[in-house]
Amino acid sequence: MPAPLDAVALACQLINCPSVTPARGQVFDALEAALRPLGFEIHRFIEGEPPDGPVENLVAIRGEGAPHFGFAGHLDVVPPGDGWLSDPFEAQVADGILTGRGANDMKSAIAAFVAALSRVQQQRGTCSLLITGDEEGPSVHGTPAIIRWLKDRSIRPDMILIGEPTSETELGDTVKIGRRGSVNMWIEVPGTQGHVAYPHRAANPIPPLARLVAALDALHLDDGNDAFPPSKLEFTDIGCPPGATNLIPGSASARLNIRFNNLHRGADLVRLVEETARREAPGSTVVARISGEAFLTPPGELYELVVNAIRDETGRTPTLSTGGGTSDGRYLIELCSVVDFGLPNATMHKVGESASLEHIAALSRIYERIIVKVLG
Ligand SMILES: [Zn+2]
Numbered sequence: 001m002p003a004p005l006d007a008v009a010l011a012c013q014l015i016n017c018p019s020v021t022p023a024r025g026q027v028f029d030a031l032e033a034a035l036r037p038l039g040f041e042i043h044r045f046i047e048g049e050p051p052d053g054p055v056e057n058l059v060a061i062r063g064e065g066a067p068h069f070g071f072a073g074h075l076d077v078v079p080p081g082d083g084w085l086s087d088p089f090e091a092q093v094a095d096g097i098l099t100g101r102g103a104n105d106m107k108s109a110i111a112a113f114v115a116a117l118s119r120v121q122q123q124r125g126t127c128s129l130l131i132t133g134d135e136e137g138p139s140v141h142g143t144p145a146i147i148r149w150l151k152d153r154s155i156r157p158d159m160i161l162i163g164e165p166t167s168e169t170e171l172g173d174t175v176k177i178g179r180r181g182s183v184n185m186w187i188e189v190p191g192t193q194g195h196v197a198y199p200h201r202a203a204n205p206i207p208p209l210a211r212l213v214a215a216l217d218a219l220h221l222d223d224g225n226d227a228f229p230p231s232k233l234e235f236t237d238i239g240c241p242p243g244a245t246n247l248i249p250g251s252a253s254a255r256l257n258i259r260f261n262n263l264h265r266g267a268d269l270v271r272l273v274e275e276t277a278r279r280e281a282p283g284s285t286v287v288a289r290i291s292g293e294a295f296l297t298p299p300g301e302l303y304e305l306v307v308n309a310i311r312d313e314t315g316r317t318p319t320l321s322t323g324g325g326t327s328d329g330r331y332l333i334e335l336c337s338v339v340d341f342g343l344p345n346a347t348m349h350k351v352g353e354s355a356s357l358e359h360i361a362a363l364s365r366i367y368e369r370i371i372v373k374v375l376g
Contacts, residue, residue, distance in 0.1 A: 002037045007108070007115035007364045008098060008357055010034055012091035014075065014107040015100035021076035022048070022141070023133035024056030028075065031131065034114050035060045040129070045149065048134075048141035055134040055141035059149060061126060068126040069374045070157030071367075072332055073110045073164070074135030074142070077102040083351040096357050105348035108355045109163030112364035119368055122375045128157060135328055143328040147335060159302040160338045161370065164327050165345035171359045172310040172366070176340035177303065178227060178296035178322040179329060180259045183266045184236075185273055187212065189284040193250035205252040206240065208281035213238065213254055215280045216273065221260065227296050228261030228322050231269075261322075266290035292330035295338075296322065302337040309369035310341070313362060341366075 013034075017027035024046055032042050040060040048055050058075075080088035080101045088101040098108065110131065117127065130150075134142030150156065166176045189209040194202025213235060221231035235256045240249035258269050270288040277284045297303070303320070310318050318341075329338040343363055347353045 001121065002118065005034060005115045005118040007112045007360050008093065010111035010114060011098060011103065011108040011355075011360065012093070012100075014111060015091040015102050016089060018089040019076050019102065019133065020079050021134055021136040022053055022055040023076035024054055028056050028058050028133070031058065031075065031110065031114070035129070038062070038114070038117055043149070045145070047145045052134070052138050053141045055132070055145070057133065057142065057146050057149070058129070058131040059146060060129040060131070061155070062128075063122055063124070063126045063375070066125055066158060067374055068128065068157045069371065070128045070130055070160040071113050072130040072143070072160050072162045072328060073106050073113075074132045074328070075107065075110065076133045076136050077105070077107075078136050078349050081351050085352065093357070097354050098357060098360065099352060099354040101353055103355045104165050104343055104345060104353045106163055106165060106342060108360050109165065109342040109363060112360050113163055113367045116364045116368035116371055120371050120376055125375050127371070127375055128155075130160070132328070139328065143331045147331055150335070157336050159336055160332050161302070161306065162327060162329055162332070162338060162340040163342045164340045165343040165348050166321070166324075166340045167342065167344040169344060169346070170314070170316060171344055171362055172314040172316040172318055174321050175306055175310070175318040176322065176324065176327065176329070177320045178262070179292070179294065179324070179326050180228060180231070180261055180322060181264070181266055181294035181330075182291040182326055183258050183260070183269055184289050184291065185256050185270065186253065186287045187255070187273075187277060187284055188251055188253045189281045190251050191249060194248045196246045196248055199248065202248040204248045206249070208284070209238070209252040209254060212277055212280040212284065215276050216256065219272070219276070221258075222263045224261060225263065228294070231258060231260035231264060233258045260294055262294040262296050264294070266293055292326045295330055295333040297333065297337045297339055300337060302339050305370050305373055306339050306341050309366045309373070312369055313366045
């Protein structure tokens with residue numbers, strides 16, 4: 001077995017490869033170089049056209065047969081933004097903190113997992129890494145393409161751990177076992193433009209839109225359940241085309257988002273909004289885009305593994321949460337049980353994104369405990 005890898009050194013190498021979403025190339029070369037000596041078979045494939053692509057995806061596989069343990073993650077990052085004290089794509093290590101774009105979300109977790117692998121002698125089963133270059137973007141050429149790739153080859157993990165930064169303040173305080181779904185909708189109410197002094201020659205779209213907004217705001221979607229908070233509809237925009245004080249606008253529009261729990265499917269919520277729109281604002285149109293359905297991993301083996309490994313390493317019992325933004329678990333759940341667990345996430349997507357060296361080392365030991373239980 002080659003010498004164990006240093007998680008922080010590998011995280012620095014990955015951060016030093018700029019990989020604003022959609023990512024490909026260099027950053028994948030760096031990961032491949034770390035995985036090959038560990039005996040992984042590496043498959044890389046590129047999908048999509050600009051602006052959403054091209055996207056690179058990497059599947060690394062070692063061993064064969066059951067159990068098949070998968071680790072999922074992404075090497076793309078969000079744009080750095082302004083205000084960094086140093087180059088966001090040049091990793092800085094000082095005072096026990098690693099700083100750089102992707103240090104938190106989520107190059108350090110990938111490095112922690114690879115370093116954990118380098119310390120374990122795999123005795124049985126299959127280990128795979130499912131790493132995409134498009135999680136922060138539209139995700140269409142990312143994890144869904146990896147799932148197609150696996151299905152084409154009849155490869156199906158038995159469980160997948162996603163290394164997203166799920167901890168809140170302490171490492172191991174929170175594990176994500178599902179996520180709410182999300183749907184955006186754009187509503188347009190038609191009218192007839194005209195002079196405010198001659199309203200009989202116009203049809204003002206604002207009152208029907210206002211009635212519709214009030215009716216949608218009054219909807220009670222559900223009370224939530226043990227795993228999820230109540231579903232919530234929130235308006236994110238309302239307006240008319242630029243006009244004048246003496247002009248009745250020719251149309252009015254609103255935009256909304258619903259974060260919904262597993263008591264709903266996205267399409268049913270779209271239908272509910274459409275019906276309400278037909279009633280309150282006849283002639284209006286609703287355009288919807290479902291970003292993801294709600295999902296929940298039922299309690300079982302993967303839960304136990306992750307919770308026990310965290311408890312053994314940190315003494316903490318994590319909260320099992322379904323809060324926060326969506327993750328690629330929304331796609332991976334069609335393969336098997338999925339749990340997200342990673343670093344404390346206070347700096348993710350921020351200027352000066354960072355991770356504590358102590359947390360990276362402890363995360364790597366937690367991942368190691370899980371790998372040893374399943375494959376050691
Ligand atoms: Zn992420």
